[in-house]
Amino acid sequence: MKIIYHEDYVNYAGYSFDPAASSGRITPIIKEIKEKTDYEIIKPEPASEEDILRAHTERHVKHIRSDKNLYYIASLAAGGAIKTAEIAYNNKEAAFGVIRPPGHHASADSCWGFCFFNNMSIALLKLMAENKIENAFILDFDLHTGDAF
Numbered sequence: 001m002k003i004i005y006h007e008d009y010v011n012y013a014g015y016s017f018d019p020a021a022s023s024g025r026i027t028p029i030i031k032e033i034k035e036k037t038d039y040e041i042i043k044p045e046p047a048s049e050e051d052i053l054r055a056h057t058e059r060h061v062k063h064i065r066s067d068k069n070l071y072y073i074a075s076l077a078a079g080g081a082i083k084t085a086e087i088a089y090n091n092k093e094a095a096f097g098v099i100r101p102p103g104h105h106a107s108a109d110s111c112w113g114f115c116f117f118n119n120m121s122i123a124l125l126k127l128m129a130e131n132k133i134e135n136a137f138i139l140d141f142d143l144h145t146g147d148a149f
């Protein structure tokens with residue numbers, strides 16, 4: 001199984017000071033994965049603005065871009081979702097993105113809940129734009145529901 005992860009997801013703590021969004025929350029996950037030999041960790045690249053704009057308005061992207069560091073980590077999270085989806089689609093194998101910041105509270109033109117870009121929507125809309133998929137099933141296992149996109 002491929003695990004999509006970038007160390008900046010942990011090292012960049014500046015987007016929230018709330019313990020609920022602490023960067024250390026994924027540290028034990030990665031520690032456990034690194035001890036297993038049947039996982040390969042893949043490092044993603046930030047999503048392109050073209051990819052992000054499939055899911056968000058220009059106004060929203062401009063708003064996030066006004067904080068250079070926030071834009072970097074939010075686009076890196078979206079890029080992690082894209083990489084995860086591409087590996088799963090192209091290799092027909094299970095892939096899991098260990099990504100932060102999360103995205104299920106990011107709508108086309110707004111966001112809250114420590115989410116900035118809707119990572120899943122960006123990834124799936126990219127696969128749709130490339131005519132690779134027509135639909136997808138999303139299982140959101142957060143303790144509460146995400147926002148409708």
Ligand SMILES: [Zn+2]
Pocket residue numbers: 104105113142144145146
């Ligand atoms: Zn949530």
